[in-house]
Amino acid sequence: xxxxxxxxxxxxxxxxxxxxxxxxxxxxxxxxxxxxxxxxxxxxxxxxxxxxxxxxxxxxxxxxxxxxxxxxxxxxxxxxxxxxxxxxxxxxxxxxxxxxxxxxxxxxxxxxxxxxxxxxxxxxxxxxxxxxxxxxxxxxxxxxxxxxxxxxxxxxxxxxxxxxxxxxxxxxxxxxxxxxxxxxxxxxxxxxxxxxxxxxxxxxxxxxxxxxxxxxxxxxxxxxxxxxxxxxxxxxxxxxxxxxxxxxxxxxxxxxxxxxxxxxxxxxxxxxxxxxxxxxxxxxxxxxxxxxxxxx
Ligand code: SF4
Numbered sequence: 001x002x003x004x005x006x007x008x009x010x011x012x013x014x015x016x017x018x019x020x021x022x023x024x025x026x027x028x029x030x031x032x033x034x035x036x037x038x039x040x041x042x043x044x045x046x047x048x049x050x051x052x053x054x055x056x057x058x059x060x061x062x063x064x065x066x067x068x069x070x071x072x073x074x075x076x077x078x079x080x081x082x083x084x085x086x087x088x089x090x091x092x093x094x095x096x097x098x099x100x101x102x103x104x105x106x107x108x109x110x111x112x113x114x115x116x117x118x119x120x121x122x123x124x125x126x127x128x129x130x131x132x133x134x135x136x137x138x139x140x141x142x143x144x145x146x147x148x149x150x151x152x153x154x155x156x157x158x159x160x161x162x163x164x165x166x167x168x169x170x171x172x173x174x175x176x177x178x179x180x181x182x183x184x185x186x187x188x189x190x191x192x193x194x195x196x197x198x199x200x201x202x203x204x205x206x207x208x209x210x211x212x213x214x215x216x217x218x219x220x221x222x223x224x225x226x227x228x229x230x231x232x233x234x235x236x237x238x239x240x241x242x243x244x245x246x247x248x249x250x251x252x253x254x255x256x257x258x259x260x261x262x263x264x265x266x267x268x269x270x271x272x273x274x275x276x277x278x279x280x281x282x283x284x285x286x287x288x289x290x291x292x293x294x295x296x
Contacts, residue, residue: 001205001236001240003052003237005202006054006205006207007054007055007208008056008057008207009055009208010056010059011044011045011056011057011059012059012210012212013036013059013061013069014028014032014034014035014060014062014063014065014066015027015028015032015034015060015212016030016031016032016065017060017062017089019062020178021121021122022121023179025174025176025178025222026061028061028062034213035066035069035213036211038069038073040228041073044228044233045073047232048077048080048082049080049081050234054083055083055085056077056082056085057086058074059087060088061213062091063086063088064086064088064091064092070106071105071109074111077110078109078110078111083113084111085111085113085114086113086114087148088116089116089125091125093127093130094127096133096134096137099137100137103137103141103143107141114138114144115146115147115148116145116146117147117150118131119150121150121152147169148169148170149170150172151173152173154172155187155188157188158188158190159194159195159275159276160199160276161199174276174278175278175282176220176221177221177282180279180283188275189274190275192257192280193257195257195277196254196255196257198251200220201219201220203249203252204242212224215229216228217233217236219248223247223248223251223285225245247259251281256274256280257280263284265284265287265288269287270284270287
């Protein structure tokens, strides 16, 4: 795998969250219990700095639930020449002064960007009435504030094709993770044959990679390529061969349609239609994983 185009590492600190949003691609909730240990995350950060010293976004779940660890990791990333950012739902922003005081702890150790989810899926948050006043406070502390605004998809809109990246901050919801089951009821469906690519990822030279709270590196959330508790990040890059990852290889070659063909999914295994590429991809991978579990 070529790290030349990589611009962002996502590091999921935990799958625990204050919310259980219907569109959450990592299916987080208050019941989540996975938390990355500090030594493991620190090791990943050191290896990221060697492989590609780029932006690192600490995410969750809700990373502010583990604030002391988060602060130490932001510091670690900053001192390793990574560009630290945190993605939060902002549950902790109960006032402007509270925002300043909390953010200062991260700004002091090198935080460069705060991404704040603010959209209809998250509903009214404590910070909603003061959302317009947050950016100047963040700027004073040397932190860029960005809002992440995911929008519902028009029920009859055709599948989206060729986003610049799959981790865009604004745009229609992508139907993977919990969204693949909880957000699809009223959406128009399209035939599996229409989904003959992954329009969002370059599997050999990705723009971003996602390290999850269970310790896996994913090319797309829910599509793991290696267990980083067993193999180092540096070795993963050095030895990467797409041929050794059958799901990813099939999706890279011909999208969900190729995935179904390569693994013999047909008839009752395949629903009658899908909302978009990710919905087809996610649903078929869930079927395949269920088959593997039943056979072991
Ligand atoms: S099509 Fe599959 S691999 Fe591509 S972004 Fe969607 S869920 Fe991920």
